[in-house]
Amino acid sequence: METLLNKILKDNKHLTREGKVASYIPALKKANQDDLGICIVDVNGNTYKAGEYNKKFTIQSISKTISLMLAIMDNGEDIVFDKIGMEPTGDAFNSMVKLEMISPSKPLNPMINAGAIAVASLIKGKNADEKFERLLNLFRKISNNNKLNINKEAYLSEKETGDRNRALAYFMKDVGIFDGNVEEILDVYFRQCAIEVNSIDIANIGLFLANRGQIPKTREKVTTESIAKTVKTFMITCGMYNESGQFAIEVGIPAKSGVGGGIMASVPNEMGIGVFGPALNEKGNSIAGYGVLKDLSDKLNLSIF
Numbered sequence: 258m259e260t261l262l263n264k265i266l267k268d269n270k271h272l273t274r275e276g277k278v279a280s281y282i283p284a285l286k287k288a289n290q291d292d293l294g295i296c297i298v299d300v301n302g303n304t305y306k307a308g309e310y311n312k313k314f315t316i317q318s319i320s321k322t323i324s325l326m327l328a329i330m331d332n333g334e335d336i337v338f339d340k341i342g343m344e345p346t347g348d349a350f351n352s353m354v355k356l357e358m359i360s361p362s363k364p365l366n367p368m369i370n371a372g373a374i375a376v377a378s379l380i381k382g383k384n385a386d387e388k389f390e391r392l393l394n395l396f397r398k399i400s401n402n403n404k405l406n407i408n409k410e411a412y413l414s415e416k417e418t419g420d421r422n423r424a425l426a427y428f429m430k431d432v433g434i435f436d437g438n439v440e441e442i443l444d445v446y447f448r449q450c451a452i453e454v455n456s457i458d459i460a461n462i463g464l465f466l467a468n469r470g471q472i473p474k475t476r477e478k479v480t481t482e483s484i485a486k487t488v489k490t491f492m493i494t495c496g497m498y499n500e501s502g503q504f505a506i507e508v509g510i511p512a513k514s515g516v517g518g519g520i521m522a523s524v525p526n527e528m529g530i531g532v533f534g535p536a537l538n539e540k541g542n543s544i545a546g547y548g549v550l551k552d553l554s555d556k557l558n559l560s561i562f
């Protein structure tokens with residue numbers, strides 16, 4: 258398996274030159290454009306790794322899957338989906354255009370920034386620290402890594418420059434999608450995006466979702482099958498932003514990307530896959546990571562369709 262992974266990385270390495278590392282969050286500019294790594298963990302406890310699988314990066318939008326899971330565990334689906342929709346947007350992940358066009362206003366899904374900020378407002382806790390602490394503990398448990406923490410520089414860099422997200426949040430408060438302290442809600446969101454991981458960590462989170470909400474190693478049931486199913490379905494329909502349809506056809510695996518360069522994928526009942534390649538395409542997805550997952554899906558016949 259590792260021979261296959263090394264070959265797939267080699268075949269897709271040239272794509273890293275065709276993408277660009279994210280620069281709108283200044284701290285992300287420091288990433289090395291050429292990096293490419295992968296880790297696969299399966300339900301039988303096997304781990305396969307290749308390339309820069311050990312490099313750390315910030316989880317960014319991949320975190321939206323688990324914050325959604327916690328918000329549903331805290332409130333139930335009815336309350337969450339009263340505030341946030343279930344439909345793909347066809348727009349960029351940070352777009353605001355649809356927020357004013359739908360009446361009553363509602364972010365279209367929890368995988369775009371507006372939806373994920375609304376999700377952050379639903380996580381229970383008496384203040385931002387307590388809410389984030391609960392979320393971080395969940396990440397530590399399902400990644401099987403107690404050391405997970407935030408990258409402070411990335412967090413502060415986004416907090417300082419995240420005016421687009423601030424605009425989305427203030428608009429949503431104005432139209433009643435949530436109330437409460439906007440800066441505090443954004444603080445939870447910025448911190449969750451800055452959690453630092455490597456490919457192994459996101460492969461483990463992907464495996465937990467693939468295994469229907471149960472950690473295979475400890476057999477601990479952290480969430481219900483139904484919630485894990487909802488999250489994976491959003492990964493298929495919205496997880497790669499406005500490239501989700503093409504990805505579903507070409508790769509066919511529930512996946513979620515982040516602008517830190519990670520893609521987390523979950524092959525139902527089989528494996529979790531973590532890919533890292535910080536050079537992004539124009540949709541904000543890892544350009545070589547996409548290629549790697551496509552080749553892997555072709556070779557191992559992983560499409561769920």
Ligand code: GLN
Pocket residue numbers: 316317318319350351370415422450514515516517541
């Ligand atoms: N923190 C990033 C943002 O809000 C996450 C976006 C992403 O990974 N697509 O812009």
